[in-house]
Amino acid sequence: MPVDLTSEQPLAWDSATLDADTKKMLDNLQPNILKAHVREHLSVLFVRFNDITAGRRYLRKIAETKMKSARRHLEEVRDFTTKGRQGTPYVGLGISKAGYRDLGHPVEDMRLFGDPAFRDGMKRRVAEVQDPPIEEWDKAYQREIHAVILIGAAEREPVEELRRELIRDLPPSARLLGEETGQGMRNPAGDGIEHFGYVDGRSQPLFLKDEVDKEPREHWDPAFPLSNVLVADPLATDPGTHFGSYFVFRKLEQNVRAFKEIEQELADDLNLEDADRARAGAMLVGRFKDGTPITLHGEAGGGTVVNDFTFDADEGGKCPFSGHVRKTNPRSHSRNVIMARRGQTYGQRDDDPWDDAPPHARPSGEVGLLFMAFNSSLQDQFEFTQQSWANNPGFEVFGTGHDPIIGQGERDIKVTFPKAWGKPGMSPPQRQVAQTVTMKGGEYFFMPSLAYLRAL
Numbered sequence: 001m002p003v004d005l006t007s008e009q010p011l012a013w014d015s016a017t018l019d020a021d022t023k024k025m026l027d028n029l030q031p032n033i034l035k036a037h038v039r040e041h042l043s044v045l046f047v048r049f050n051d052i053t054a055g056r057r058y059l060r061k062i063a064e065t066k067m068k069s070a071r072r073h074l075e076e077v078r079d080f081t082t083k084g085r086q087g088t089p090y091v092g093l094g095i096s097k098a099g100y101r102d103l104g105h106p107v108e109d110m111r112l113f114g115d116p117a118f119r120d121g122m123k124r125r126v127a128e129v130q131d132p133p134i135e136e137w138d139k140a141y142q143r144e145i146h147a148v149i150l151i152g153a154a155e156r157e158p159v160e161e162l163r164r165e166l167i168r169d170l171p172p173s174a175r176l177l178g179e180e181t182g183q184g185m186r187n188p189a190g191d192g193i194e195h196f197g198y199v200d201g202r203s204q205p206l207f208l209k210d211e212v213d214k215e216p217r218e219h220w221d222p223a224f225p226l227s228n229v230l231v232a233d234p235l236a237t238d239p240g241t242h243f244g245s246y247f248v249f250r251k252l253e254q255n256v257r258a259f260k261e262i263e264q265e266l267a268d269d270l271n272l273e274d275a276d277r278a279r280a281g282a283m284l285v286g287r288f289k290d291g292t293p294i295t296l297h298g299e300a301g302g303g304t305v306v307n308d309f310t311f312d313a314d315e316g317g318k319c320p321f322s323g324h325v326r327k328t329n330p331r332s333h334s335r336n337v338i339m340a341r342r343g344q345t346y347g348q349r350d351d352d353p354w355d356d357a358p359p360h361a362r363p364s365g366e367v368g369l370l371f372m373a374f375n376s377s378l379q380d381q382f383e384f385t386q387q388s389w390a391n392n393p394g395f396e397v398f399g400t401g402h403d404p405i406i407g408q409g410e411r412d413i414k415v416t417f418p419k420a421w422g423k424p425g426m427s428p429p430q431r432q433v434a435q436t437v438t439m440k441g442g443e444y445f446f447m448p449s450l451a452y453l454r455a456l
Contacts, residue, residue, distance in 0.1 A: 002240035005227040010209040013074050023071070024241040028451040030092055031073035032150070032342060033229060033245050033374050034207045037090040039152030042182035042344045043163045044249070044370065046140055046443075047147045047174055052104040054171035056456040059093065059103075059147070061169070063453035066091045066162065074208070089158045092150035093453065094247045094445030097121050099146030103456070105235065112234035113446065115246055117378035122248075122443045129386040130408040131439050138251065140178025141441025148249060148445050150372075152344075180251065182344030182370050187354040191291060191305060194345055195254045195367045196405075197353040198281075199291030202305045203329055205229070205338045216308040220331050228381075229340045229374045233449040242449035245374040248339075248382045250442035251346075252406070253368040259436040260359035262404075270419060270427055275299060283417055284404040284433065286323030289354060295319040295326075298421030317418045321396050324405040327389050330396070339373040339381050346370050368437070378444055401432045408435070 003025045011034070012018065013026060031037050049055030068076075068088060076087030095103070097110060097119055110119055117125055123134055134142055151162045167176060187193050194200040205224035206212045212223045229245050236242035267280035282294040291305030295314045310331045311319060319326050329338060347367030351357050375381040389395055390403035393413050401415040402408075414429035 002232075003226075003243070005230055005243075006225050008223070008225055010212040010223045011207055011226065012209040013071065014078065014210070021241050024238075025243055026071035026074070027069045028236075028242050028449045029070040029230075030244070030447050030450065031068060031070045032090055032092055032152075033340065033447065034070055034226075035074065035077070035211065036204075036340075036342055037073060037152055038087075038154045039090065039150075039182065039342070039344055040154050040184040041152065041156045041159045042180075042370070043151040043159050044180040044182065045149040045151075045163070045166065046145045046177045046179065047149065047170065048144060048177050049099065049102045049146045049171075049174050051171065051173035052102070054173050055103050055146070058169065058171055058174065059095075059453055060456040062091065062093060062149070062166065063450055063456075066166070067093065067450060067453070069450060086154075089151060089153040089162055091162065092152075092447060094148045094150075094249075094447045096145055096147070096443055096445050098144050100235075100446075102146050109235060114231070114234075115378050117383055118246055118444050118446060120444075125383065125444075128383055130391050137439075137441035138178070141251070141443065143177050145177060145443045148247075148443070180346055180370055182346050185345050185353060187290070189290065193289075193353060194369055195256050195347070195349075195353055195363075196259050196281075196285070198285050198287060198289050199305055201341060201343070202291055203307050203325065205340055207340075219308050219310050222307065224335065224338065227376055228336060228338060229376055231376050233452050236449045236452040237455065238451070242451045244446055244448045244452075245340075246376065246378045247445040247447045248371070248373050248375065248378055248442065249445065250371040251368065251440040252371050253365055253438045253440050255364050255436040255438070256353075256362040256367065257359050257364040258434065260362050262433045262436065264359065266417070266433065269430065270417060279421060283320050283323060286319050286325030286327075293319070293325070294323065294421070316397070317424070318422050320415075320417060321400040322402065322404060322415065324403050327395060327403040328385055328406070330389075337381050337384055339375050339385070342372045342374065344370045344372070368440075371442075374447070402435075404433045406437055408439070411435070 079085040151159050153159050185193050191199045206222045215222050230243045232239035233242045233244040263281040267277040282288045288300035290300045292301040295318045390407045391409045393401050402411050411432035416426040419425045
């Protein structure tokens with residue numbers, strides 16, 4: 001019988017009583033979807049095919065010789081935890097709507113994909129999420145991309161080796177349109193951070209019982225059904241056990257210098273002094289640099305990054321409604337919107353992102369985030385989050401303003417900030433902070449089942 005994606009119980013993937021259909025699903029599912037694969041070093045290749053036979057042969061070879069299943073990935077994680085045995089690199093493969101067409105699939109097949117955003121492609125959805133005009137995107141993303149290949153590992157060498165091999169094996173009719181290189185950044189505590197210097201990636205939907213069991217769940221439940229991230233692969237032989245996921249890729253450039261200037265200006269406007277000045281940036285992000293949620297504490301707390309909280313008791317006097325983590329995960333509603341984020345930072349820096357260097361010492365471009373996320377619906381998850389939450393100045397209450405990190409569109413309303421943490425009194429209305437994150441291009445893909453790829 002088909003695998004039940006709607007079960008509220010997290011998946012006990014290594015249970016002795018796991019049914020045969022679920023095992024088959026895990027054996028045919030790409031890794032990195034249900035559980036993040038280590039990707040400290042990441043190579044992203046964007047490919048265009050121009051020959052049906054050659055394109056199919058190339059993808060089939062990758063699937064048969066380079067890709068492992070989700071179950072194999074989970075077993076490797078268990079072996080590393082219990083025996084210290086290193087796992088193998090990650091290779092992921094996504095196909096765009098144009099890619100399926102170029103691989104010989106007729107229009108009728110495209111109608112089997114239920115997501116209208118995927119069927120359109122990102123270029124036709126610019127207005128929906130207020131993206132920059134396509135002619136302002138990086139050149140590689142202005143072209144018609146057919147496939148994305150992700151290569152990730154803990155060390156650089158295996159990634160480089162696989163990258164060279166996959167580029168070498170491209171058929172003569174194909175073209176490598178562009179590539180991106182990601183590399184993880186960490187603060188002194190070992191937590192992953194983004195280029196503004198804040199802990200990132202902590203609040204994720206969890207699908208597996210062994211991960212859920214490690215999390216406190218008194219206030220917010222991190223367990224999500226598989227339906228948040230998986231859909232039946234419509235072109236595989238058994239949609240009841242062969243699943244995939246819609247994948248969004250966006251290159252987001254960060255103007256770190258401008259953001260640090262904004263932090264200082266906001267702290268000055270609110271008359272914040274000494275250690276309390278860090279609250280300015282925390283109100284924009286929703287967490288302090290070390291990951292402490294500002295809705296729980298008025299200053300950084302150090303230690304483990306807390307994730308068991310909601311905003312239910314906070315009417316904006318601690319964490320503004322516009323705070324990035326509050327905008328993109330309100331926690332108290334719309335759980336089916338939450339995506340499985342798998343982003344990675346890109347770009348080289350000469351400074352330390354977590355220190356207190358002045359803004360002029362920070363980069364103003366060429367660094368940022370390779371935003372990646374798995375969805376069961378691009379329209380109802382990624383696009384809804386961007387359009388109805390991040391870009392919506394009336395999110396939850398009138399006058400909220402845009403998400404100060406990823407919000408796009410004209411910031412033409414004025415906003416207020418709490419003068420003191422958790423106490424009455426708001427600042428006079430003031431202009432919203434300027435946009436410091438610029439979308440440089442991207443595409444929508446479907447990450448098909450291994451069964452589909454091996455049958456090409």
